[in-house]
Amino acid sequence: VQLQASGGGLVQAGGSLRLSCAASGRTFSSYAMGWFRQAPGKEREFVAAISWSGGSTYYIDSVKGRFTISRDNAKNTVYLQMNSLKPEDTAVYYCAGHSRYYSGNYYQDYGMDYWGKGTQVTVSS
Numbered sequence: 001v002q003l004q005a006s007g008g009g010l011v012q013a014g015g016s017l018r019l020s021c022a023a024s025g026r027t028f029s030s031y032a033m034g035w036f037r038q039a040p041g042k043e044r045e046f047v048a049a050i051s052w053s054g055g056s057t058y059y060i061d062s063v064k065g066r067f068t069i070s071r072d073n074a075k076n077t078v079y080l081q082m083n084s085l086k087p088e089d090t091a092v093y094y095c096a097g098h099s100r101y102y103s104g105n106y107y108q109d110y111g112m113d114y115w116g117k118g119t120q121v122t123v124s125s
Contacts, residue, residue, distance in 0.1 A: 001025045003116025005095045010122045011085055019080040021095030021116055029073035032101035034112060035080045037091035037121075046108035047093070048080065051101035058103045063089075085123045092118035 007019040019035070034049035048059045048069040057069050068081040078095060096112035 001028065001031060001097050001114040003095050003097060003114060005093060005116050005119040008093060008119030008121045010124065013085060013087055013123055013125050015085050015123070016081070016083045017085065017121060019082065019093055019095075019119060019121070021078045021080075023076045023078070023097070028076040028097075031097040031099060031114075033069075033071060033078040034096050034098065034107050035069060035078075036094045036096060036107075037089075038094070038118070039088075039091040042091075044094075045091075046105060049098075049101065049103075049107060050078065056101060056103065060105075082121070085121075087123045087125045090121060090123050092120050094118040 001023055002025045003023050005021045030052055032051050035047045036044050037047055038044040050057045050069045050071055054071050066084045071078040095116045097114040098112040
């Protein structure tokens with residue numbers, strides 16, 4: 001699976017952005033998908049995941065209620081809608097895929113099978 005994230009940019013605090021991740025290659029619809037982020041000087045952080053069907057999702061506490069992960073298997077695309085953005089959300093955001101869906105912080109500890117290039121999100125105060 002080849003993955004390419006897009007949709008990042010500069011936004012003021014309180015604003016919104018929608019990230020997209022286009023997939024090509026193997027069967028996208030069979031993979032769980034996730035979003036990670038990495039801020040300067042910090043470790044990569046798992047943000048959210050969605051099952052292959054879209055029926056199950058998981059978010060880290062700091063983005064619950066503000067971010068929504070979704071997918072369109074017909075378009076081989078996964079999205080991350082980010083609302084009420086805060087300066088601490090500033091990071092490079094990466095999409096990634098895994099052969100199995102796990103709830104909780106499994107992907108923070110074990111990573112994913114496929115990774116895309118990131119897209120920069122900058123939130124100004």
